[in-house]
Amino acid sequence: MARDAAQARDIAVRIAKEEGIALAVKSKSMASEEISFNDALQGEGVEVVESDLGEYIIQLAGEPPSHIIAPAVHKTRGDISRLFERKLGEPPTDSIPQLVATARKHLRAKFLSAGMGVSGANFLVADTGSIVLVTNEGNGRMGAVLPRVHLAVAGIEKVIPRMADLPAFLRLLPRSASGQTISSYVSILTGTKRGGDPEGPERLHILLLDCGRSAIIEGKYREVLKCIRCGACLNACPVYTSVGGHAYGWVYSGPIGAVLTPLLIGLPEAVPLPGASTLCGACAEVCPVKIPLPDFLLELRADARDQGLKTAGEIAGMKGYAAIMKRAGLLEALERFVGVLSQFFSKGNPISGLPYPFAGWTERRDFPAAAKQPFRKLWKIRRGVRE
Numbered sequence: 610m611a612r613d614a615a616q617a618r619d620i621a622v623r624i625a626k627e628e629g630i631a632l633a634v635k636s637k638s639m640a641s642e643e644i645s646f647n648d649a650l651q652g653e654g655v656e657v658v659e660s661d662l663g664e665y666i667i668q669l670a671g672e673p674p675s676h677i678i679a680p681a682v683h684k685t686r687g688d689i690s691r692l693f694e695r696k697l698g699e700p701p702t703d704s705i706p707q708l709v710a711t712a713r714k715h716l717r718a719k720f721l722s723a724g725m726g727v728s729g730a731n732f733l734v735a736d737t738g739s740i741v742l743v744t745n746e747g748n749g750r751m752g753a754v755l756p757r758v759h760l761a762v763a764g765i766e767k768v769i770p771r772m773a774d775l776p777a778f779l780r781l782l783p784r785s786a787s788g789q790t791i792s793s794y795v796s797i798l799t800g801t802k803r804g805g806d807p808e809g810p811e812r813l814h815i816l817l818l819d820c821g822r823s824a825i826i827e828g829k830y831r832e833v834l835k836c837i838r839c840g841a842c843l844n845a846c847p848v849y850t851s852v853g854g855h856a857y858g859w860v861y862s863g864p865i866g867a868v869l870t871p872l873l874i875g876l877p878e879a880v881p882l883p884g885a886s887t888l889c890g891a892c893a894e895v896c897p898v899k900i901p902l903p904d905f906l907l908e909l910r911a912d913a914r915d916q917g918l919k920t921a922g923e924i925a926g927m928k929g930y931a932a933i934m935k936r937a938g939l940l941e942a943l944e945r946f947v948g949v950l951s952q953f954f955s956k957g958n959p960i961s962g963l964p965y966p967f968a969g970w971t972e973r974r975d976f977p978a979a980a981k982q983p984f985r986k987l988w989k990i991r992r993g994v995r996e
């Protein structure tokens with residue numbers, strides 16, 4: 610087991626060297642992203658090829674994943690065609706089956722010559738020592754059984770006690786991840802190739818990552834380790850769907866990233882993330898394991914304040930906001946003032962190019978103009994309430 614990312618990289622490199630590996634094929638694993646697995650092995654001269662289609666695309670593009678289960682969701686078929694043209698010398702196409710066939714053609718040769726297959730683990734079953742992979746592409750299974758060596762990289766929270774517990778998780782994961790009752794491939798891998806087995810690895814290594822998880826278990830955020838990485842909270846989040854995964858700056862994005870990242874890399878390194886939420890609660894509603902994500906986001910904001918990580922401007926802004934929200938008359942007057950001001954400048958159109966200190970709001974997209982009449986005024990008119 611690796612205490613931290615540096616130790617995990619050292620262990621992975623040592624295994625690759627001891628096994629004499631020159632080429633590894635890897636299936637999608639967020640845990641391996643956490644420890645910068647590819648950089649570590651490639652730094653020691655081991656070629657690592659991503660075999661999940663989305664991961665293969667972003668590896669060619671030199672980008673990190675932008676979604677837990679759909680790493681290249683931010684790319685169009687045109688982007689991918691141009692990428693394959695540039696990196697693989699393939700002719701342009703707008704046919705998705707053609708693009709998939711191209712990736713398969715290039716990956717097949719890698720599968721057949723790789724010395725090591727690297728996978729994550731959706732679950733690790735303690736009473737049988739099994740690795741469970743839940744995929745839709747079959748690359749995870751092929752990478753785990755074709756090469757001579759199999760290395761699985763997973764966080765310690767992926768361990769479940771008994772095989773009898775697995776069906777409950779297998780019901781939850783595909784339904785929340787991709788809306789399927791069961792994914793195309795569910796592989797339960799136990800040990801190495803035995804006598805009479807037609808295929809399977811001769812050697813198996815399981816690299817367990819602590820990397821901050823033991824500290825989380827002991828604290829008030831322990832429930833976050835129930836996450837099964839289904840990605841449902843990302844899909845439901847209005848912030849994630851507007852800004853995309855890369856805006857979160859590290860491996861995990863969306864609501865789970867806004868909670869998990871500060872806990873794994875430290876709140877000072879990720880202090881804006883818990884603030885990047887409207888607290889609408891959609892994430893908690895869809896989460897199959899009922900992690901109280903909005904409560905944790907609020908708790909992390911309080912931690913940031915207690916640790917002195919909030920700027921003077923943020924504290925003053927929040928105090929001003931609280932003062933206004935406590936006075937209904939003042940709020941209403943302000944709403945009318947903003948409505949008139951906004952209409953005056955924008956003439957009813959979305960606002961672009963705001964000056965400093967608001968410039969960041971309109972740097973990449975327009976800001977909607979405030980309504981002529983505030984909502985509460987419209988509500989009163991509609992209900993026939995006289996002021």
Ligand code: SF4
Pocket residue numbers: 677785835836837838839840841842843865892895896897898899900
């Ligand atoms: S927090 Fe819940 S919804 Fe989000 S990825 Fe984890 S299990 Fe899925």
